Every structure is written in structure tokens, then in C-alpha cells.
Amino acid sequence: MSDPPQEGAGTPREEGRSLTVAEAATVMRVSKLAVHRMVRSGALPAIRTGRSQRIPRQAVHDYLTGTAAKLGSFG
Template identity: 55%
Template sequence: MSEQPARTRYLTVLEVAEIMRVSKMTVYRLLHSGELPGVRVGRSFRVPQDALDHYLATSLPIESTTADEDRRSS
């Protein structure tokens, strides 16, 4: 028997926005700029789950503003 390759799961823009807790417009901006890979299906976009996972894993974390304020006051 041959093994079937794992199938890629594709997410809608709304699903990506909910996962990232951002607006749909932010997801569209990431797609149009090429920062987040996606495929166009008709007039819609789909984002491979693997691409979203990679994007989130490689995004640089932003320090909190309280840490910046503490450094400035020292």
C-alpha cells in the first residue's frame, strides 16, 4: 500500500483574522503585500495553514510599552 501525502488545509480570510485576532482588512494587506502567502480562488483568498503557522512562528515579538517606559526612566 502507498501512503497518501498529508493534505494541506486552507483557511479563509475570516478564519485567519480570528486566529490572529486582527481585522480581515489586516489579513488582506498581508496577502497583497506578500508577507503572508495565499492563493486566489475566484474572488476569494485562501491561506495554507502551514503558511500561517510559519508566519506566526517567524514574526518578531514586540516588546510591551511598559518595558520601554521603564528603560527610558532609568
């Protein structure tokens, strides 16, 4: 028997194109409630599948990059 795949880099879960709210919150270092608020306000796009929401990985990257650019422009 082969060993079950480990979570981490290179696994299908890691290479997916969308994140759960909890995963997005971890990546962004904010609470799940904050991610839900960003989705509700339209600041972060999400795809609803049943009762859950999936956030495109690229959208999280774009949000973080845009936020960092805004913070860097104060100097």
C-alpha cells in the same frame, strides 16, 4: 437519519489545509483588512479561487511563529 456533522475539531473543515481570510483573521487575532494587507504585501501567501482567497494553514502558523521569534529577540 444521522445528525449533521458539528463544526469543530476533527471535522473535515477543521482538518483542511487552507483558511478563508476571515478564519485566518480569527486565528491571528487581527482584522480581515489586516490579513488582506498581509496578502497584498506578500507577507502572507494566498491562493485565489474565483473572488475569494485561501491562506494555507501552515503559512499562518509560520507567520505567527516568525513574528513571535522576532518579538522575543528584543531582550
